Amino acid sequence: MSKQRLIIFDTTLRDGEQSPGATMNQAEKIRIAQMLEKMRVDVIEAGFPIASPGDFESVKAIAKIVKDSTICGLARALDADIERAAEALKGANSGRIHTFIATSPIHMQNKLRMTPDQVVEQAVYAVKKARHYTDDVEFSCEDAGRSEFEFLCRVIEAAINAGARTINIPDTVGYQIPHVFGTMVGNLIKEIPNSDKAIFSVHCHNDLGLAVGNSLAAVMNGARQVECTINGLGERAGNASLEEIVMAIRTRQDVFEVETHIDTTHIVPTSRLVSSITGFPVQPNKAIVGANAFAHESGIHQDGVLKHRETYEIMRAEDVGWSANKIVLGKHSGRNAFRARLQELGIHLATEQEVNAAFSRFKDLADRKHDIFDEDLHMLVLDARAQDxxxxxxxxxxxxxxxxxxxxxxxxxxxxxxxxxxxxxxxxxxxxxxxxxxxxxxxxxxxxxxxxxxxxxxxxxxxxxxxxxxxxxxxxxxxxxxxxxxxxxxxxxxxxxxxxxxxxxxxxxxxxxxxx
Known part of the structure; x- marks a missing residue:
């Protein structure tokens, strides 16, 4: 029996950028978006167009360049936000407007200063307005994790009737616990009469270290889209980590009734790119993409892996993009070997000028360092691009x-x-x-x-x-x-x-x- 598809919605360029100090310029955002496209991410949330002219231009540029992924722009449930998002997405091959309004009592009373009836009315208005520009509209109940169940049912049913085709249930403040959150999502799908007309999504923050657990619990209970970021980047303690979600689904196909279309071999190169651009190093023991993720120090573990890899490894390092290539470049390596290694690493330099700049830095480094490793090449290319x-x-x-x-x-x-x-x-x-x-x-x-x-x-x-x-x-x-x-x-x-x-x-x- 064929499995259902789990849509991977990456918000590194929007929510991930809200990490203090992680702001990216347009060229950096485009490079990350192109890597996400190569990874076959289904939806790329490219930014919050109303936030600034720079964010608007970045979303607009990504919408024109990326063709194989849906490009999404975030908008509050306000006319100006939705109009700005629609304008930014005009050139997209596939565009989505993602509009949201808070639904928890604490947010409605203290932030919005709106009654529940007013919130429902505004949600319906926003979804209908967004539908004037695109059929692909996502609606989010901000702080759904602390919202009242009956009110969530009411506002979601109204949003679906208004034309929302994706409904997002965010745990905005990382408050939820997996079995509770999973049950809540499952019950929403069961109780809302028109739930079959929309895909249910989750967007979990990691304040209690449970973002991935909460997301997977929701998938077990019927969610068919997960919103996540590379390296778990995001506000405060971050978001659910894309690489952990994808590899958990892939590794435990005996448990999950879904599969993703992600090309996992691009996970590590994308992780390195995001880390280099944002300035947020990946901790060595980070799952999937950390330097020690596939390292074995214990003698018992080393002996077991040598005899049969699966004794202590549940995934192959090569499947997520760790290179098994043992060829090391040095000062005598030529331009062709250099270029070929970059291609093997999934690094594509757009112009001959970029190649020359990177090769010049490679030769300079090779005079000072005997062996040049893949990690060195990633950094050389980043420096060469920065000089442009x-x-x-x-x-x-x-x-x-x-x-x-x-x-x-x-x-x-x-x-x-x-x-x-x-x-x-x-x-x-x-x-x-x-x-x-x-x-x-x-x-x-x-x-x-x-x-x-x-x-x-x-x-x-x-x-x-x-x-x-x-x-x-x-x-x-x-x-x-x-x-x-x-x-x-x-x-x-x-x-x-x-x-x-x-x-x-x-x-x-x-x-x-x-x-x-």
């Missing part, structure tokens, strides 16, 4: 004097709109001194460093270090990342990238609108 974007500040050189018992001194030279400027500063350590010198040159005195994180990209003492910084200025949070075999240089690159984002007028402020 317009920048105000560019690192030219950094020299640091640091010795035991002496105060570190840094001399830094930047290009500021093409003109070289230098500064010298002392600091509590070499990185502190470099950052202070950069601040002197840029004049960004009010920029406050909120996060400084260092991770090794590969193993070994010659490994590249990846530095992530998060910087705040006047309420704006941006991140920067840099990689180099010299950790001080990597730190300088990351800090300069963050200051470029602060200085850029194209980088939009962090979205703080309501959402599901």
């Amino acid at each position: 974007e317009q920048v105000i500040y560019e690192l030219v050189s950094s020299r640091v004097c640091s010795e035991t018992g002496e105060t570190p001194v840094a001399m830094v030279t930047l290009k500021v709109q093409g003109i070289e400027q230098s500064a010298e500063a002392i600091g509590g350590g070499p990185v502190d001194a470099v950052f202070k010198a950069i601040k002197q040159i840029t004049g960004q005195a009010s920029a406050r460093l909120q996060l400084y994180s260092v991770n090794n990209i590969t193993s070994g003492t010659d490994a590249q270090g990846e530095v992530t910084v998060r910087v705040e200025q006047a309420g704006r949070l941006v991140h920067g990342h840099g990689a180099d075999t010299d950790i001080v240089i990597a730190s300088a690159k990351a800090y300069v990238e963050a200051l470029n984002k602060l200085a850029s007028q194209q980088q939009r402020a962090h979205p703080q609108h309501d959402g599901v």
Whole structure:
């Protein structure tokens, strides 16, 4: 018997971007959207068009470029929101408007200041208005996890009658418990007379660490769409993780009556791309995509895996995109080998200029590092693409004097709109001194460093270090990342990238609108 299809709705570009400091520019959003399309994600929620001109333009651009996935725009149950979403989605091969209104007593009384009757009326109005622009309308009951069951039945029935073809039940604040949430979703489907005319969806937050569990419980009880993000990115503790949802469904086909159409071999490359762009490192023990997800330290485990892989592995690493290729590039590798390896990793450079920039960085790194691993290549390509974007500040050189018992001194030279400027500063350590010198040159005195994180990209003492910084200025949070075999240089690159984002007028402020 053929299984029903579970629709995978990815909201990395919308809800995922609401993680503090995770704001992405248009080019970065397009790259992620193209990877999601390659992964065969069914629906890509590209943004919240009313939030800002930048968000509108990003949704519009993605709608024109991505053809194989449905592109979705979020809209509150308001005329302006719905009209803006419809305008952004005009060029989509397949477009969806996702409108929502809060349905819990605490939200209706304290935030909306509306009666239940007014909420139902507004929900119906919003769905009907959205249907003027597209037949694919999704309606969400914000904070459904804390809403009264009878009222949910009422508003959902009305929304379906108004034309909503997908009904989303969000656990907006991560309050629910799997068996309770699953039962609630199942009962809604049973009790609502016209539930057969819509697909029921869930969107779970991870405040209690139960987003994936709640989502899967809902699937067991009839939900046929799951809203999730790459790496579980999202507000507060994040959202249900796409990779965990997809692989749980795939691995436990004996339990689930559904299947996805996701090409799982693109999971790890997409995870790396999102991590690099957002500046949120993936913890080593993260399921599916963490560096240790398929590593075995215990002698008993190692012996078992060597004898028969399935003794301690329930999935194959290759199935989610971990490479089994043992070929390592080095300083003698040519352009063709470099390009071929990028293609094997699913990295496609659009222009010869991008190839040349990435290959130049590859050769420079190979002179300093004996073996170049796949992780290094991902970072090289990201750096090459970043150089193609317009920048105000560019690192030219950094020299640091640091010795035991002496105060570190840094001399830094930047290009500021093409003109070289230098500064010298002392600091509590070499990185502190470099950052202070950069601040002197840029004049960004009010920029406050909120996060400084260092991770090794590969193993070994010659490994590249990846530095992530998060910087705040006047309420704006941006991140920067840099990689180099010299950790001080990597730190300088990351800090300069963050200051470029602060200085850029194209980088939009962090979205703080309501959402599901």
